[in-house]
Amino acid sequence: MTPEVGNTEPMSTAATSATIEWIRALPKVELHVHLEGSMSVQTVASLIDRHQLDSSSIWPDGLPDRFSFDGFPDFAKQFFFGLSLLRTGDDLATITADLAATLASQNVRYAEITTTAFTHFLAKGDRQGMAAEEYRDGLNEGRRRAAELGVDIGWVIDIPRDIEMPESAVTIDYLESNATPDGLVAIGLGGYEVGFPAAPYAEHFARARAIGLHSVPHAGETEGAESVRSAIDDLDAERIGHGVRCLEDPELVAELVDRAIMLEVCPTSNDLLQVIDTIDDHPLPRLRKAGLRVCLNTDDPGWFATDLVNELTVATERLGVGLGDHLSMQRDAVAASFASPATKRQTLLALDAISDSDQGPHA
Numbered sequence: 525m526t527p528e529v530g531n532t533e534p535m536s537t538a539a540t541s542a543t544i545e546w547i548r549a550l551p552k553v554e555l556h557v558h559l560e561g562s563m564s565v566q567t568v569a570s571l572i573d574r575h576q577l578d579s580s581s582i583w584p585d586g587l588p589d590r591f592s593f594d595g596f597p598d599f600a601k602q603f604f605f606g607l608s609l610l611r612t613g614d615d616l617a618t619i620t621a622d623l624a625a626t627l628a629s630q631n632v633r634y635a636e637i638t639t640t641a642f643t644h645f646l647a648k649g650d651r652q653g654m655a656a657e658e659y660r661d662g663l664n665e666g667r668r669r670a671a672e673l674g675v676d677i678g679w680v681i682d683i684p685r686d687i688e689m690p691e692s693a694v695t696i697d698y699l700e701s702n703a704t705p706d707g708l709v710a711i712g713l714g715g716y717e718v719g720f721p722a723a724p725y726a727e728h729f730a731r732a733r734a735i736g737l738h739s740v741p742h743a744g745e746t747e748g749a750e751s752v753r754s755a756i757d758d759l760d761a762e763r764i765g766h767g768v769r770c771l772e773d774p775e776l777v778a779e780l781v782d783r784a785i786m787l788e789v790c791p792t793s794n795d796l797l798q799v800i801d802t803i804d805d806h807p808l809p810r811l812r813k814a815g816l817r818v819c820l821n822t823d824d825p826g827w828f829a830t831d832l833v834n835e836l837t838v839a840t841e842r843l844g845v846g847l848g849d850h851l852s853m854q855r856d857a858v859a860a861s862f863a864s865p866a867t868k869r870q871t872l873l874a875l876d877a878i879s880d881s882d883q884g885p886h887a
């Protein structure tokens with residue numbers, strides 16, 4: 525059966541395989557995905573092998589078939605072990621190409637990928653810090669391999685907010701250097717919000733804006749509406765990573781709507797990191813009903829064992845997003861992206877081909 529493209533009614537039952545295939549074939553963009561959170565079990569295994577490392581303290585029974593964790597500390601332990609595997613520019617090229625391969629298999633045409641430069645520059649344990657030029661060269665090589673797969677990459681380099689302020693200057697100094705990767709489009713602010721407000725980063729973001737970078741901080745994930753307010757007022761945010769807790773403040777919602785600031789929504793991440801109680805409680809329907817611009821994303825697809833097809837499928841099965849809604853949300857995500865005019869045009873043309881087809885998605 526061919527799913528109706530124009531259907532905007534929620535589906536309360538499991539999506540059919542035809543619907544999932546339609547979602548897979550839909551031309552897509554992803555605007556919120558972390559390079560260091562994208563590593564699959566296979567990629568982790570190959571890096572352990574490459575560097576001859578011992579992972580038994582993290583996975584005593586060997587690597588699992590898919591990652592899972594019991595609460596945030598357990599997640600953090602595995603995540604930081606994964607980070608410790610990234611030792612060379614080649615490693616960064618490998619994980620970028622691996623991520624691009626999964627994006628290409630889902631017909632993702634453009635991805636804005638966040639990477640945390642600071643964590644690679646830092647020497648930690650038996651791992652030496654990476655030189656800025658090696659970091660840049662690794663990202664450039666990964667981006668080149670992604671382009672061969674038909675995936676255009678824009679880079680977002682973020683400041684982790686839960687480090688000392690003097691350390692955060694490392695990132696902005698780097699962004700102002702001539703050792704940044706091709707395709708750099710934005711500055712982000714990541715990490716745990718509680719106890720780490722956005723305002724102290726205002727000067728860093730102003731410097732990044734002055735060199736032409738866009739502003740896409742995380743906010744309203746682990747903290748409430750005030751954090752989103754600060755991201756807009758202090759960091760001049762053009763999109764918000766997560767932002768789901770903006771609903772706590774109707775005035776803020778009205779301003780986000782007025783200013784057409786898009787929220788990068790990541791349902792599985794919110795579920796697994798317990799931002800929400802269950803996926804059925806996810807605020808996506810309320811965000812859309814309020815008139816907010818939203819797009820769907822994976823956040824850390826390797827660690828969360830998800831991909832963009834899964835996020836869109838969950839939104840259709842559980843959160844009332846019809847296939848026609850997916851089409852319009854993808855168009856809107858293209859518009860809110862920082863892709864080149866050529867990439868935007870090509871992606872929109874591919875989306876037009878879907879919506880103009882009266883033969884259904886497989887035509």
Ligand SMILES: [Zn+2]
Binds near residue numbers: 556558714742765823
């Ligand atoms: Zn994120």
